[in-house]
Amino acid sequence: MKGFPPARFSESEQGLFTPREIRHLMRIEFERAMRYEYPLVLMLAEIDRLEYLHDLYGFESREEILQAVVSKLRSMTRESDFLGCLMGNRVMAVFPHTSLGAARALAGRFLRSVRQLTFQSDGRTIRSTLSIGMSFADPGRATTYEQWFQDAEEALAFANDSGGDRFVQRESATDLIQGLREDLEREAQRLASETAPVVPPAPVSRPEVPPAGSTPAPRPPNELDFRDLPGASLPERITNVFQAFDGASDELDRLREQVLVAAADCMRLAKERARSDMVDQHQGQIEVLERRVVKLKGLLDLTEGELRRVARTKGIDPGVASIYRTVQGVSGDDDEVHRKNDMLTLIFEANVNLRNDIQKKKSD
Amino acid sequence: MSSGSDPKKDHGVLYLGIDLGTSRTSVSASNGLRETVASFVGYPKDVVSRKLLKKDVLFGSEAVEHRLSLNFFRPLQHGVLKSNDDGAANQDNLGAAKDLISEIIRRAKPRKDELIYAVIGAPAQASINNKEAIIEAARQSVDSVMLCSEPFAVAYGLDMLDDVLVIDIGAGTVDLCRMHGTMPEDTDQITLTTAGDYVDEELEKLIATRYPEAQFTIQMIKSIKERHAAVSEEMEKVIVDLPVRGKPTPFDITAEMREACRKIVPPIVEGLGQLIATFDPEFQQRLKDRVLLAGGGSQIRGLDSAIEREMHENLGGGRVLRIEEPMYGGANGALKIAHDMPAEYWEKLK
Numbered sequence A: 001m002k003g004f005p006p007a008r009f010s011e012s013e014q015g016l017f018t019p020r021e022i023r024h025l026m027r028i029e030f031e032r033a034m035r036y037e038y039p040l041v042l043m044l045a046e047i048d049r050l051e052y053l054h055d056l057y058g059f060e061s062r063e064e065i066l067q068a069v070v071s072k073l074r075s076m077t078r079e080s081d082f083l084g085c086l087m088g089n090r091v092m093a094v095f096p097h098t099s100l101g102a103a104r105a106l107a108g109r110f111l112r113s114v115r116q117l118t119f120q121s122d123g124r125t126i127r128s129t130l131s132i133g134m135s136f137a138d139p140g141r142a143t144t145y146e147q148w149f150q151d152a153e154e155a156l157a158f159a160n161d162s163g164g165d166r167f168v169q170r171e172s173a174t175d176l177i178q179g180l181r182e183d184l185e186r187e188a189q190r191l192a193s194e195t196a197p198v199v200p201p202a203p204v205s206r207p208e209v210p211p212a213g214s215t216p217a218p219r220p221p222n223e224l225d226f227r228d229l230p231g232a233s234l235p236e237r238i239t240n241v242f243q244a245f246d247g248a249s250d251e252l253d254r255l256r257e258q259v260l261v262a263a264a265d266c267m268r269l270a271k272e273r274a275r276s277d278m279v280d281q282h283q284g285q286i287e288v289l290e291r292r293v294v295k296l297k298g299l300l301d302l303t304e305g306e307l308r309r310v311a312r313t314k315g316i317d318p319g320v321a322s323i324y325r326t327v328q329g330v331s332g333d334d335d336e337v338h339r340k341n342d343m344l345t346l347i348f349e350a351n352v353n354l355r356n357d358i359q360k361k362k363s364d
Numbered sequence B: 001m002s003s004g005s006d007p008k009k010d011h012g013v014l015y016l017g018i019d020l021g022t023s024r025t026s027v028s029a030s031n032g033l034r035e036t037v038a039s040f041v042g043y044p045k046d047v048v049s050r051k052l053l054k055k056d057v058l059f060g061s062e063a064v065e066h067r068l069s070l071n072f073f074r075p076l077q078h079g080v081l082k083s084n085d086d087g088a089a090n091q092d093n094l095g096a097a098k099d100l101i102s103e104i105i106r107r108a109k110p111r112k113d114e115l116i117y118a119v120i121g122a123p124a125q126a127s128i129n130n131k132e133a134i135i136e137a138a139r140q141s142v143d144s145v146m147l148c149s150e151p152f153a154v155a156y157g158l159d160m161l162d163d164v165l166v167i168d169i170g171a172g173t174v175d176l177c178r179m180h181g182t183m184p185e186d187t188d189q190i191t192l193t194t195a196g197d198y199v200d201e202e203l204e205k206l207i208a209t210r211y212p213e214a215q216f217t218i219q220m221i222k223s224i225k226e227r228h229a230a231v232s233e234e235m236e237k238v239i240v241d242l243p244v245r246g247k248p249t250p251f252d253i254t255a256e257m258r259e260a261c262r263k264i265v266p267p268i269v270e271g272l273g274q275l276i277a278t279f280d281p282e283f284q285q286r287l288k289d290r291v292l293l294a295g296g297g298s299q300i301r302g303l304d305s306a307i308e309r310e311m312h313e314n315l316g317g318g319r320v321l322r323i324e325e326p327m328y329g330g331a332n333g334a335l336k337i338a339h340d341m342p343a344e345y346w347e348k349l350k
């Protein structure tokens, strides 16, 4: 990054830059990118359910996860010329001279590597996932720093709301809908081909579950993804989890936690699917309506043409429309608006007097 | 029409600026149309001519062309509607004026679903009978109408609201008007009858004196003037063909043209002098330097310089500006007034 100290993560006072300075530097970098016309990617990343983990496993585990994720990201980007910082739970990073494709690949790598991280807490293994919101400043398309930043924030919120463990690149509503469409299509294909029996969920902690004789073998942890379980209904998942229950009471506690997490995941999934379906449905309706508008407009043109033709043959002139739809008045921008209005008032009053005189003359 | 409360009229507002003149009536409309028609109206004299002409009423040059088979009217004279001796409007003329106004509005092609608001530039000195007739005529075709002084409309159209002298040279009258920010009053206006028609008459006399053998009508003289009118010493030669015992013969009328056209200059400058002398001394110089030349008659070539020269000799200086579209100056200005008029004023006069 020209003119920049090698980019580093910074965490408040201990880092190279304070968050405020980072935002300032980001703005400078943004303006430079627009001026010299190179692409710039902003990524905002958040660890999914961090607060939940905090509540579940305590503050230490939260800090540990955060540190581990940040150092993972740091190690993965050691070579690249970027600027980043940690603010609260959130990692912000700016990548100059980075194409959209490269940024997507990088985000994918982030997701995968965070998914593979495991933590131990009280003898339990904890896993975590990441949500990433990206926005891309393309010098060819006019945008502002604020918009660029807001886009990334909205993308992050979208990634979060959609269940996490994903990156969303914020471009435009159309792109979003398109992306959702593709997701849905993929999902539908998977559903169609999915014949495998229901697999047990294991979103956060898992391997301590006693090997279940009757349940199918769990997938390897690094492949686990709640999105891979679209066919599993909430009761099925709960049943699966409790099939593993051997009666011990702390096992019971742990299993209950699992049930909780699984239920939450399922609900989120259901919500996400419902929303995608709705977006899809609305998009479909919009398309139908658009087609109807085009058709009606065509009909209207035809009708107007026909009316004009009839009017011509009958010698009726429909007239020429005025350029004004409403009454105008002196423009507020006119330098002389007050004087002109005074004059117009005088003209009006003279006309009122004239009408009165005429009236009087008639009644005499 | 005139029933302003017509509920169907919600599709637009058509503004009209109308200049009602002795020789020409013009309209500028907010749908982009501009039309002008010579202020002549004719009605077929009998059933035969009505059948022949296939019309109940003819206007402008068409009326002139068929005038022998028409009851022919020029409803305005010296800028106002012709009236009977007792001052009451002549009913036939009144009818013709109404038809003329309806016709000019029709030519602006208003749509039936639009509100029509019109401002008509009328000579300031028009009598109440006259104004009543104009309003009555217009109300048949528009939703709301206002009259305003013609020279005021010209100045307003050019955004020259302050300390301006307008010279509007028409056919019947030359209107001189002093504008100083408010509506001109009677003392701000002078009307002269040495206008376009006067030039035609003078030219006719001069040609008849010099070339008694030439045959012509006043209409021929008028169109010759409109083609060649000029006042400068260096003006192009004016050679016209006039019949002598039926045979077209060329005549050089350069000197006659110059002399006839120049005749309107001294009265104009004298009138300007009066308006300047009775103005606030502090602003007299400014007034002298802001003289606008408008109206069809202002198209006499070199007239602006001739008036300036005469002002230098008699008033110690002055600057004359010829407006760009003399034929539409009044109509354009009236259109601008209509556009700028607040909605509630239009509503109240419906």
Ligand SMILES: Nc1ncnc2c1ncn2[C@@H]1O[C@H](COP(=O)(O)OP(=O)(O)OP(=O)(O)O)[C@@H](O)[C@H]1O
Residues within 6 Å of the ligand: B020, B021, B022, B023, B024, B025, B076, B078, B079, B080, B168, B169, B170, B171, B172, B173, B174, B195, B196, B197, B222, B225, B226, B227, B229, B294, B295, B296, B297, B298, B299, B300, B301, B326, B327
């Ligand atoms: N090119 C021209 N050169 C000289 N005079 C012209 C020319 N064209 C038109 N005129 C004259 O201008 C006069 C008409 O001017 P205009 O139409 O402004 O008057 P008007 O508004 O009808 O008359 P008034 O103001 O008296 O009611 C006529 O006398 C006509 O002959």
